[in-house]
Amino acid sequence: MTAKIGVVTVSDRASAGTYEDKGGPAIADVLGEILTSPWEAVRRLVPDNAALVSQTLQDLADRDGCSLIFTTGGTGPSPRDVTPEATEAVCEKMLPGFGELMREKSLAQVPTAILSRQTAGIRGKALIVNLPGKPQSIRLCMLAVFPAIPYCVDLIGGARLETDPSLCPAFRPPG
Numbered sequence: 002m003t004a005k006i007g008v009v010t011v012s013d014r015a016s017a018g019t020y021e022d023k024g025g026p027a028i029a030d031v032l033g034e035i036l037t038s039p040w041e042a043v044r045r046l047v048p049d050n051a052a053l054v055s056q057t058l059q060d061l062a063d064r065d066g067c068s069l070i071f072t073t074g075g076t077g078p079s080p081r082d083v084t085p086e087a088t089e090a091v092c093e094k095m096l097p098g099f100g101e102l103m104r105e106k107s108l109a110q111v112p113t114a115i116l117s118r119q120t121a122g123i124r125g126k127a128l129i130v131n132l133p134g135k136p137q138s139i140r141l142c143m144l145a146v147f148p149a150i151p152y153c154v155d156l157i158g159g160a161r162l163e164t165d166p167s168l169c170p171a172f173r174p175p176g
């Protein structure tokens with residue numbers, strides 16, 4: 002079964018065409034590196050508007066059947082940054098460990114990593130994971146948390162994901 006993976010860029014300026022979106026393509030590139038099982042990206046580009054972000058996540062999970070959704074952008078402290086709130090609004094359960102680990106790895110590179118409120122949560126059979134907006138943060142954050150993602154998606158009844166063990170070994174507890 003081909004896994005559907007939502008890739009959502011949340012950015013006023015990228016969605017207005019002020020600059021080219023580099024975040025969405027960066028997420029797709031890392032998925033291409035990590036995943037060895039069949040997958041297909043469902044791409045969205047939206048402004049920093051909480052209702053629009055929530056609706057986009059809801060559609061990707063409920064209508065498009067995505068097992069996994071990554072967002073990039075809108076996790077900081079600025080007034081327009083609302084991605085974590087928009088994520089929490091549509092999730093049944095939050096998984097704060099994802100944000101904790103990504104911030105820890107990012108802090109080794111940049112002190113402003115503590116400004117990201119990135120989190121993760123479950124909606125139905127979809128795991129939603131927030132990434133910061135800086136395109137250079139994406140690979141580091143995805144590689145940090147990906148080992149736990151296939152098992153999490155198994156537990157919620159999503160698609161089976163297989164990873165390249167030399168780059169990112171998926172951990173599925175024995176038994």
Ligand SMILES: Nc1ncnc2c1ncn2[C@@H]1O[C@H](COP(=O)(O)OP(=O)(O)OP(=O)(O)O)[C@@H](O)[C@H]1O
Nearest residue numbers: 010012013014015021022023024049074075134135
């Ligand atoms: N999707 C993106 N594509 C390319 N560059 C980005 C993207 N998102 C952020 N950046 C870069 O990271 C910088 C800092 O990110 P910042 O959080 O201010 O962006 P943002 O949330 O997308 O802002 P805005 O919503 O106003 O466009 C931006 O000035 C831009 O250079």
Ligand SMILES: Nc1nc2c(c(=O)[nH]1)N[C@H]1C(S)=C(S)[C@@H](COP(=O)(O)O)O[C@H]1N2
Nearest residue numbers: 074075076077107113114117133134135138
């Ligand atoms: N790995 C990594 N994490 C990072 C950064 C970065 O450059 N690299 N930038 C930080 C900064 S400056 C901000 S403001 C927050 C939130 O960014 P966002 O609003 O674009 O999501 O992410 C932080 N996390």
